[in-house]
Amino acid sequence: MTVLKMKIVVVGGQYGDEGKGKIISHLALADNPEIIARGGVGPNAGHMVHYKGQKFGLRMLPSGFVNKSSRIMIGAGVSVDPEVLEREITLTGTKGRIFVDRRCTVITKEHKEMDATAALSAKIGTTKTGCGPAVTARAARNAMLAQDCEELKPYLTDVATEVNKAKNVLIEGTQGFMLSVLYGTYPFVTSKDISASTIAADVGIGPTKIDEVIMIIKSYTTRVGNGPFHDEISVEEATKLGFQEYGTVTGRPRRTSKELHWDDLRFAAMVNGATQIAVTKLDVRFAGNAGVREYKKLTPEAKKFVEKIEKELSVPVTLIGTGPDAEDVIDRRK
Numbered sequence: 001m002t003v004l005k006m007k008i009v010v011v012g013g014q015y016g017d018e019g020k021g022k023i024i025s026h027l028a029l030a031d032n033p034e035i036i037a038r039g040g041v042g043p044n045a046g047h048m049v050h051y052k053g054q055k056f057g058l059r060m061l062p063s064g065f066v067n068k069s070s071r072i073m074i075g076a077g078v079s080v081d082p083e084v085l086e087r088e089i090t091l092t093g094t095k096g097r098i099f100v101d102r103r104c105t106v107i108t109k110e111h112k113e114m115d116a117t118a119a120l121s122a123k124i125g126t127t128k129t130g131c132g133p134a135v136t137a138r139a140a141r142n143a144m145l146a147q148d149c150e151e152l153k154p155y156l157t158d159v160a161t162e163v164n165k166a167k168n169v170l171i172e173g174t175q176g177f178m179l180s181v182l183y184g185t186y187p188f189v190t191s192k193d194i195s196a197s198t199i200a201a202d203v204g205i206g207p208t209k210i211d212e213v214i215m216i217i218k219s220y221t222t223r224v225g226n227g228p229f230h231d232e233i234s235v236e237e238a239t240k241l242g243f244q245e246y247g248t249v250t251g252r253p254r255r256t257s258k259e260l261h262w263d264d265l266r267f268a269a270m271v272n273g274a275t276q277i278a279v280t281k282l283d284v285r286f287a288g289n290a291g292v293r294e295y296k297k298l299t300p301e302a303k304k305f306v307e308k309i310e311k312e313l314s315v316p317v318t319l320i321g322t323g324p325d326a327e328d329v330i331d332r333r334k
């Protein structure tokens, strides 16, 4: 498959934390996109990117920043916290090639305070990053836009026009389908839809212009925050299995299920219009696969698991994560 002249949307298929940061950084390096544009909610996301011995924890910046020749952009649908953005630009040294759509909603101090004190934060277990209140302000026609924010002036552009002019664009989703305000476990969800169609709209691309949708799933299921979650196991059991994780934004222990939730994943693949699946942490689930970069070198049980995913979802598994680094990926697209 040639990846030139393509617009690819990447989304999470579970409850976020599927390893989008890692798969997106791989795609950024492998496909060399002109533009990497991020959609989704805002700095409630937490993405870990490991590359060449360095480790980056990001909340605002597109994870594809590791490709130094790509321009990186934040689409109009994303709420932007100028403080978090500036910190991450400094951390990653991306000044000069990072751009923000002039129409983005600005997250203010008040939004963060509301998110931290609201009764909702206790009920839902929000990330307290001000995203929900900023989205609410936008819907109430009471939000500040990036074009009116002094700190964001150096970065402003029209992302929609830029991504439509470019040929090879990687579009990053954030969160995961089960947290969608429309399709997830309402009311225990984030404040926006985050399915592929909305992510494309967030950066200003129409549905007829999207070539591929890659849905990422982790080889077991985790959820951070409150809400329904079936086949949940204890922290002790998850630790014993090597599955226990802690949130990058909040530090909270993630809830774990060692099962893949097939009915949810089939529905997610359908609504997202997934044309490819990426599976992460295959090495965590099956010993003997760490760092493998060729499909034929996977253990028989790991291969059987990949085949089961393809059969259950009727979508090919094209990318497989076998370690933390951006380059620890089996890429079957070529």
Ligand code: GTP
Binding pocket: 012, 016, 017, 018, 019, 020, 021, 022, 045, 046, 047, 048, 049, 050, 175, 245, 246, 247, 248, 279, 280, 281, 282, 283, 284, 320, 321, 322, 323, 324, 325
């Ligand atoms: P997203 O929010 O989807 O980007 O995931 P995340 O980055 O929030 O997840 P987390 O903070 O838990 O970080 C994932 C960690 O797992 C990072 O350190 C990644 O490098 C690592 N990781 C991602 N994919 C794999 C994989 O396939 N195998 C292993 N062993 N580690 C992985």
Ligand code: IMP
Binding pocket: 015, 016, 017, 041, 044, 045, 046, 124, 125, 126, 127, 128, 129, 131, 132, 174, 175, 176, 179, 188, 189, 190, 191, 224, 225, 226
């Ligand atoms: P909010 O998006 O901060 O309002 O939080 C609403 C719910 O979504 C909470 O359960 C959060 O833990 C969850 N959430 C939001 N963003 C992410 C993410 O990027 N990864 C995992 N959970 C998230």
Ligand code: MG
Binding pocket: 016, 017, 018, 045, 046, 047, 048, 248
């Ligand atoms: Mg995350």
